[in-house]
Amino acid sequence: MSKRCSHVRVPEAPRGPAGFVAAAGFPRILERNDLPSDTLQLARFLIGKTVVRELDEGVATGRIVETEAYGIGDEAGHAYRGMTPRNCALFLERGHAYVYLAYGTSFMLNVSSETEGIGAGVLIRAIEPMEGVAIMQRNRGVVRLQDLMRGPGRLCAALRIDRRLDGLDLCRAGPLWLGTGGRRAGPIGRSKRIGITRAADAPFRFFVRDNPFVSGPRALRG
DNA sequence: TTGGCGATTGGCT
DNA sequence: GCCAATCGCCAAT
Numbered sequence: 159m160s161k162r163c164s165h166v167r168v169p170e171a172p173r174g175p176a177g178f179v180a181a182a183g184f185p186r187i188l189e190r191n192d193l194p195s196d197t198l199q200l201a202r203f204l205i206g207k208t209v210v211r212e213l214d215e216g217v218a219t220g221r222i223v224e225t226e227a228y229g230i231g232d233e234a235g236h237a238y239r240g241m242t243p244r245n246c247a248l249f250l251e252r253g254h255a256y257v258y259l260a261y262g263t264s265f266m267l268n269v270s271s272e273t274e275g276i277g278a279g280v281l282i283r284a285i286e287p288m289e290g291v292a293i294m295q296r297n298r299g300v301v302r303l304q305d306l307m308r309g310p311g312r313l314c315a316a317l318r319i320d321r322r323l324d325g326l327d328l329c330r331a332g333p334l335w336l337g338t339g340g341r342r343a344g345p346i347g348r349s350k351r352i353g354i355t356r357a358a359d360a361p362f363r364f365f366v367r368d369n370p371f372v373s374g375p376r377a378l379r380g
Numbered sequence: 381t382t383g384g385c386g387a388t389t390g391g392c393t
Numbered sequence: 394g395c396c397a398a399t400c401g402c403c404a405a406t
Contacts, residue, residue: 226387228387234387258387309388309389310387312388
C-alpha cells in the first residue's frame with residue numbers, strides 16, 4: 159500500500175514487428191469505450207473477443223472462451239489488500255494487462271477493470287486458437303490444438319506472455335491487444351471460479367458452453 | 381529476514 | 394486422482 163506503482167506508462171506502445179494487418183479489417187482493436195466498466199460485465203463481454211499477439215516470427219491470435227471476474231472487494235482478488243508493486247496494474251484504467259507469476263511456474267493474464275485507482279480485473283482462462291498455431295505449438299512444446307491455450311498458464315506460454323507485458327494498454331496497437339469478436343460465440347455458461355480457496359463459491363466464471371478449448375473439470379464446461 | 385502459500389501444470393499411480 | 398516443481402509476494406518475526 160505504501161509503495162507507489164512503478165509502471166512505466168508507455169504512451170506509445172511499441173508496434174509489433176510483424177506489423178499485423180488483419181484481412182478484411184478483422185479483428186479491429188477494441189476501444190476502451192467498448193469495454194463495460196463493471197468487472198462482472200467485462201468478464202462476460204470478453205467471451206468471444208480476440209487476443210492478438212505480435213511476435214518477431216509472426217502473429218498469433220485466438221478467441222477468448224473462458225474468463226473469471228475478480229471485482230471490487232473480492233477476497234480472492236489480488237487487489238483485496240490494497241496496491242502493491244506486484245498488483246498495481248490492476249489499478250490502471252480498464253483495458254490494461256496485469257500479468258503475474260503463479261506457483262513459480264505459470265504466468266497469468268488479466269485485463270484490468272473498473273476506473274483508474276480501483277483494483278479489479280478479469281482473468282483470461284482459456285483461448286481458442288485461430289492464427290499462428292505453429293507459433294503456439296513451438297512455444298508450448300505440444301501439438302494438440304486443444305492443449306495449446308486451455309488454461310491460464312498455458313495460454314500465456316503459447317503467446318509468450320510474461321511480466322514484461324505487465325501494465326500494457328491492451329486497447330492500443332502493440333505487442334498484445336484485444337480485438338473485436340468474429341462469429342458469435344455459442345451459449346455462455348456461468349459457474350464458480352477454479353483453483354481458489356477464498357470466496358470459492360461465487361459464480362464469477364464465464365465460459366462458452368461445451369467448447370473443447372475451455373479448461374476445468376467436465377462438470378464446469380457445460 | 382524468514383517461512384508459508386498460492387487465480388497451475390505435467391507426470392505418474 | 395495425487396503430488397512435486399518452483400519462486401515471488403507479503404505478513405509476521
